[in-house]
Amino acid sequence: MKKIEYECCEATEVHEELLALVREKMPEEEALYDLSELFKVFGDSTRIRILFVLFEAEVCVCDLAAALGMTQSAVSHQLRILKQNKLVKSRREGKSIFYSLADGHVRTIIDQGLEHIEEE
């Protein structure tokens, strides 16, 4: 039983080639962070459900909570996250605040996700 001490696979030439390619094509640290933060927003079924409601209409917080069977507070917290990430926008009308989609990408991203999970 000897000590294990090695670096990596054998073909060291291929490594350099790969490392160079990765360095060239990999987005900046900040873009990678922003990208994962964006997808994190889609990674919660409550927020997905909110988006599906907003696909149909501009809706106030109160109605969103009723439509989803959730607390006003919980919905409000999630709307804040959606807004921070520019996926929804809001508009005040009297006492109510109406939310709607901010962007066409939202629908495209969700549709691609649906396509993926529908494949068997």
Add this chain to the structure above:
Amino acid sequence: MKKIEYECCEATEVHEELLALVREKMPEEEALYDLSELFKVFGDSTRIRILFVLFEAEVCVCDLAAALGMTQSAVSHQLRILKQNKLVKSRREGKSIFYSLADGHVRTIIDQGLEHIEEE
């Protein structure tokens, strides 16, 4: 200072209309769950970085770890998650196991995300 006790906004007719629309258009509970699970996978910068490497080539675990400056163990754990969600596939060749993209949707979803964050 009285007790607060009310249901929702006033226009009860609009509510019914909205609730009916939501019931019709909202995907099944299971689809919503699967969808959020899928996006959760994209919601981590380590996994995003792995995917960007795999955009360029079929790579073994060892090289992935080297290219990303990460532990073999950490990479392996994340590859398992990517594979469970059918975003990557693997192939054994001798002692090494090579990973590659499983699907064209992966690139589309990431590109849409990039487009979104690049807008201002």
Add this chain to the structure above:
DNA sequence: TTTTCATATGAACGATTATTCATATGTTTA
């Protein structure tokens, strides 16, 4: 100008998750 209504938000709690460490599995080579 109080009261009511609609929404936002801070703190707290429980649940989930990414990494690390140690070790197991499986393949090749000596």
Add this chain to the structure above:
DNA sequence: TAAACATATGAATAATCGTTCATATGAAAA
């Protein structure tokens, strides 16, 4: 077959996150 190599995985820990509760803000109505 025993040692080395490549990868996988279970347990533990720290960090992140969604919901709830209580309360704050801000607008409208009485």
